[in-house]
Amino acid sequence: ETGVTQSPTHLIKTRGQQVTLRCSSQSGHNTVSWYQQALGQGPQFIFQYYREEENGRGNFPPRFSGLQFPNYSSELNVNALELDDSALYLCASSLVRRRDTGEQFFGPGTRLTVL
Amino acid sequence: DAKTTQPPSMDCAEGRAANLPCNHSTISGNEYVYWYRQIHSQGPQYIIHGLKNNETNEMASLIITEDRKSSTLILPHATLRDTAVYYCIVRVADSGYALNFGKGTSLLVTP
Numbered sequence: 001e002t003g004v005t006q007s008p009t010h011l012i013k014t015r016g017q018q019v020t021l022r023c024s025s026q027s028g029h030n031t032v033s034w035y036q037q038a039l040g041q042g043p044q045f046i047f048q049y050y051r052e053e054e055n056g057r058g059n060f061p062p063r064f065s066g067l068q069f070p071n072y073s074s075e076l077n078v079n080a081l082e083l084d085d086s087a088l089y090l091c092a093s094s095l096v097r098r099r100d101t102g103e104q105f106f107g108p109g110t111r112l113t114v115l
Numbered sequence: 116d117a118k119t120t121q122p123p124s125m126d127c128a129e130g131r132a133a134n135l136p137c138n139h140s141t142i143s144g145n146e147y148v149y150w151y152r153q154i155h156s157q158g159p160q161y162i163i164h165g166l167k168n169n170e171t172n173e174m175a176s177l178i179i180t181e182d183r184k185s186s187t188l189i190l191p192h193a194t195l196r197d198t199a200v201y202y203c204i205v206r207v208a209d210s211g212y213a214l215n216f217g218k219g220t221s222l223l224v225t226p
Contacts, residue, residue, distance in 0.1 A: 042216030
């Protein structure tokens with residue numbers, strides 16, 4: 001069973017730039033969620049994609065956007081980077097179906113630093 | 116989703132049971148209690164979940180009080196590798212929705 005993978009592992013950008021983070025879901029999963037984790041805090045929900053459609057969004061501005069592809073891989077795009085966007089970005093996949101257990105499988109994350 | 120309250124940190128000696136409490140006094144009837152943990156520099160890992168009955172798996176046991184307003188995660192024989200931040204999350208099942216992580220409890224297992 002292949003786990004959730006993310007790329008790159010680390011990334012440094014400057015304020016105002018744009019960034020794309022990538023995630024490959026666990027085999028057979030149809031849902032992917034993205035979380036932002038600032039230092040010392042718990043992960044905060046950004047949005048979720050189910051069958052290539054956005055299926056829920058947290059309190060993040062529109063400059064945070066995403067895509068889910070037919071093979072269930074996913075991208076997180078952030079435009080006009082701000083210093084506060086520096087964080088660990090986590091991708092989680094799950095198989096949403098009737099009697100969802102709520103178990104999400106997380107990748108190792110991408111550490112983004114904005115200078 | 117209902118809010119949860121956890122102590123910010125706890126210590127436990129290796130080989131002893133670690134008992135991590137969580138208060139969720141506003142939990143509603145269709146909300147489950149989930150536990151995840153995050154080892155340093157890794158993504159969160161699912162541990163266990165339950166509705167009202169006690170649950171046990173290969174990782175841990177979950178004890179939920181009869182009124183469902185609090186619960187305890189038990190790691191029966193803590194090892195150094197159990198050092199992590201433990202998150203208690205209350206969530207409606209069958210929703211496929213987001214996990215609302217708080218700050219969790221930082222558990223330090225000492226030799």
